[in-house]
């Protein structure tokens with residue numbers, strides 16, 4: 001089968017049964033071999049329909065007599081695909097969007113409803129001719145932003161409470177765009193100039209990222225990452241700019257003992273090893289063996305020797321008391337700062353899952369802080385923008401551990417609020433949302 005819309009429909013059916021969007025997409029891409037252009041269109045339609053689900057459902061609710069939840073599941077998916085193209089894909093001619101959606105309905109169990117599908121899409125087009133916003137939006141600010149930008153109300157509330165209306169709207173917009181790809185150059189085996197010129201010779205453009213000495217951002221869509229020059233030689237690794245900041249904040253030194261307690265798949269572990277000149281010892285701990293296998297592959301590809309893997313729950317690691325110069329806790333989190341990378345993430349997390357994660361983060365922090373020597377450093381980081389997983393975790397830890405204190409970053413980057421934690425707001429800095437804080441153990445606990 002080579003019809004990209006039909007393949008998108010099959011992937012979306014999997015997502016609605018509970019599959020992760022990227023997993024469902026990979027599965028159909030393996031099964032149905034599509035030419036590059038169709039592959040790109042199909043990917044856009046799947047991720048876009050998942051991301052914009054709330055907005056698309058609101059359109060169905062406005063135009064159809066039956067609400068989206070009452071429509072047959074597959075028909076709702078087909079309508080999502082149709083409305084997504086009409087609302088967000090200006091490059092697709094309107095007639096193609098309408099006709100292919102009607103065809104999808106006919107071919108997938110709804111031959112009797114082609115008139116309904118056609119009518120609904122054309123009704124939307126008539127409204128779009130009359131007004132730049134065909135969708136009727138509620139007065140309530142939270143719901144309005146939630147429907148317009150397709151986020152659950154609770155996420156909008158979390159952002160509004162920290163940012164206010166204008167900045168929240170900018171952040172919502174940012175989170176709905178196609179993610180960029182950043183690289184971190186492995187300074188032990190290459191240099192920024194070498195990677196840049198190898199890429200340019202291969203016709204791939206990159207640009208540096210201000211303040212980040214090892215970072216390059218890819219410009220444009222370049223196909224499979226493994227085919228870019230230097231990948232197999234370990235010249236670089238894919239890592240977003242804001243994730244690169246974390247190891248700089250830790251500032252590891254050659255010869256240090258470092259414990260990375262939630263390490264897999266090793267983006268930050270390998271960065272730490274590079275900054276240490278691969279001299280010293282990094283214990284890379286994680287509870288997920290499949291992710292640790294990736295870490296091992298990454299370390300091998302980057303030709304790093306100083307990393308030792310340990311598998312298990314880092315709330316119970318027994319052997320490291322008072323032994324580390326530095327500990328990194330890159331905690332499991334709700335990922336609210338990276339939702340542009342995971343189309344379905346906004347629908348998977350809930351206020352309850354955030355509370356559970358906050359509890360886990362507190363346990364990980366209080367246990368692993370014991371591993372730091374007096375005078376040593378612990379960096380706590382997450383890729384979420386929820387205070388319950390960030391500021392509140394740190395405040396609770398400091399209240400219970402007066403022999404620890406925050407050290408503000410020595411570099412100037414992002415929103416470094418008193419008392420010194422660094423919060424990267426993606427719409428301000430054009431990189432993933434992150435929170436990180438550097439803590440020093442000033443004396444032994446009593």
Ligand SMILES: C[S@@+](CC[C@H](N)C(=O)[O-])C[C@H]1O[C@@H](n2cnc3c(N)ncnc32)[C@H](O)[C@@H]1O
Nearest residue numbers: 262263265266267268286287288313314330332
């Ligand atoms: C944010 S990811 C780490 C990303 C990694 N630091 C990097 O830069 O590539 C969080 C990791 O925590 C691990 N994790 C979750 N709960 C854990 C626990 N109780 N003990 C150890 N690892 C845990 C997950 O398996 C996941 O790999």
